[in-house]
Amino acid sequence: MNWGTLYTQLTGVNRHSTSLGKIWLSVLFIFRVSVLVVAAETVWSDEQADFVCNTLQPGCENVCYDHFFPISHVRLWCLQLIFASTPPLLVAMYVAHRRHEDKRGILCASRSRAKQEEDLESLRKRRLPITGALWWVYAASLLFRLLFEAVFMYALYAIYDGVWLPRLVRCEEVPCPNEVDCFVSRPTEKTVFTVFMAAASGACMVLNVAELAYLVAKAATRGPARRGVRKGQADYAAKDKGLLQMMRNETLMASSSSVSSACKAV
Amino acid sequence: MPITTVHVNRYYLEPRMNWASFYAVISGVNRHSTGIGRVWLSVLFIFRLLVLVVAAESVWGDEKAHFTCNTQQPGCNSVCYDHFFPISHIRLWALQLIMVSSPALLVAMHVAHRRHLDKKLYRRTGRGSPKELEQLKLQKMKITGALWWTYIISLLFRVLFESAFMYLFYRIYPGYKMFRLVKCDSYPCPNTVDCFVSRPTEKTVFTVFMLAVSGVCILLNITEVVFLVARATSQHLNNSKDSPLGAWITQKLFSY
Numbered sequence: 001m002n003w004g005t006l007y008t009q010l011t012g013v014n015r016h017s018t019s020l021g022k023i024w025l026s027v028l029f030i031f032r033v034s035v036l037v038v039a040a041e042t043v044w045s046d047e048q049a050d051f052v053c054n055t056l057q058p059g060c061e062n063v064c065y066d067h068f069f070p071i072s073h074v075r076l077w078c079l080q081l082i083f084a085s086t087p088p089l090l091v092a093m094y095v096a097h098r099r100h101e102d103k104r105g106i107l108c109a110s111r112s113r114a115k116q117e118e119d120l121e122s123l124r125k126r127r128l129p130i131t132g133a134l135w136w137v138y139a140a141s142l143l144f145r146l147l148f149e150a151v152f153m154y155a156l157y158a159i160y161d162g163v164w165l166p167r168l169v170r171c172e173e174v175p176c177p178n179e180v181d182c183f184v185s186r187p188t189e190k191t192v193f194t195v196f197m198a199a200a201s202g203a204c205m206v207l208n209v210a211e212l213a214y215l216v217a218k219a220a221t222r223g224p225a226r227r228g229v230r231k232g233q234a235d236y237a238a239k240d241k242g243l244l245q246m247m248r249n250e251t252l253m254a255s256s257s258s259v260s261s262a263c264k265a266v
Numbered sequence: 267m268p269i270t271t272v273h274v275n276r277y278y279l280e281p282r283m284n285w286a287s288f289y290a291v292i293s294g295v296n297r298h299s300t301g302i303g304r305v306w307l308s309v310l311f312i313f314r315l316l317v318l319v320v321a322a323e324s325v326w327g328d329e330k331a332h333f334t335c336n337t338q339q340p341g342c343n344s345v346c347y348d349h350f351f352p353i354s355h356i357r358l359w360a361l362q363l364i365m366v367s368s369p370a371l372l373v374a375m376h377v378a379h380r381r382h383l384d385k386k387l388y389r390r391t392g393r394g395s396p397k398e399l400e401q402l403k404l405q406k407m408k409i410t411g412a413l414w415w416t417y418i419i420s421l422l423f424r425v426l427f428e429s430a431f432m433y434l435f436y437r438i439y440p441g442y443k444m445f446r447l448v449k450c451d452s453y454p455c456p457n458t459v460d461c462f463v464s465r466p467t468e469k470t471v472f473t474v475f476m477l478a479v480s481g482v483c484i485l486l487n488i489t490e491v492v493f494l495v496a497r498a499t500s501q502h503l504n505n506s507k508d509s510p511l512g513a514w515i516t517q518k519l520f521s522y
Contacts, residue, residue, distance in 0.1 A: 019379075026371055034288060034364055039357045046330065054340045054454065121396070167345055168453070181454060183341035186330070188352035196361075 013088040020211040031200045040193050044074045050185030064171035064182045080152035087141035094137045142212045163194045295370040298407050302490040313479045322472050326356045332464035346450035346461045362431040369420035376416045425487045444469040
């Protein structure tokens, strides 16, 4: 489970997130991934080996373990973290796509090499404002994050009937000869970590809701302001488009025979 | 010679990798800390994190496997272990380290925010060349104004978390000595059975060591708070002609 690669990918997305998005990422990695890898995986490491039933009947322990733990908590949390981290990658893909288009625009414009290099540099360093299509992609990614988190939390609650793990479970599956007592390993420690991870998921969901509310509020206040003449992010996006349009005009005004077919598509 | 399969236990690779990235994130904050803050960070990493990963995890590694009760009753071992060790020392210390280091991120976020504002200001005043912006990135931020408050709050949270964990430790494991023998009569043990803890003396040594280092960290944090408050007060006094509060304090102090 290579969390390091996921971390590298997500910190790349971080630059285009709002501040709440950055806080969400820190909470995710520090309180969930770290705790999972450093502590929780060790607590659950002997869950099957130390699941003991009061019988010598071969196969009874296996069957009872499978009955009471259809999917381990650790695996559920890993899946939850993977699913919750995937929507930001959508945003990263969209940003990369936009950048690629802008880059083509710069390269096709007939300007001096030095100016092109400068434009490319500033494009690479520039943070895209969250407006227009990017706003919708970002909002959709937030909704998906919320949805996945909620689904997994519900799944954990439904499979294990809450967060508390019992010490003793009574099992009468075939081939156990009668109703046998089976003992779960480290139930209290597991309960503590289950509560901790559930609380951290809850905190992440709250952050996602807050971020969504913030985006909606920002879009709502930006709507009427766009009509006035005011320096703001809307103007920044308009300047972006204006710059591209200017470069396209320059290209068209230059001799058309020297323009490549790729540039015509811009 | 029999062919033995080598099972590479990835669990030993993963935790170290993650503590390493944790270290990278936290030591980034180092540049904006005071001298005492850097000492605290070194103590944290060398005497707590390193000791935890390198030594303590091996001492506690077989805690359940070698917790033996004087009975053949299936399940008695598990239940007695769970009764006497609701949460392992190692996990408590790992959680403590994670919680204690998280306020430093508040400071890191505030510094990043300030940098962002400074960058905007530089661009607007026409100093937006890449070289100047790079220089801005390398500049050490002064702990003044709102950053001072963020820093103080982060220190207070650190002290709070450390004390909370030390209290929790005391509540779960009263006394710091690890016993060799515990007596257990939870169901399904047939009667009061003797249960033996694995490596009790070594565990006691490490417990005392980790608690002592936590105490040292608390002291360092308190000293840092006092230092910052004293520095801010002396700055106010020096600028007393600009601030009426400073003038009032100077007058009160020097009238005796």
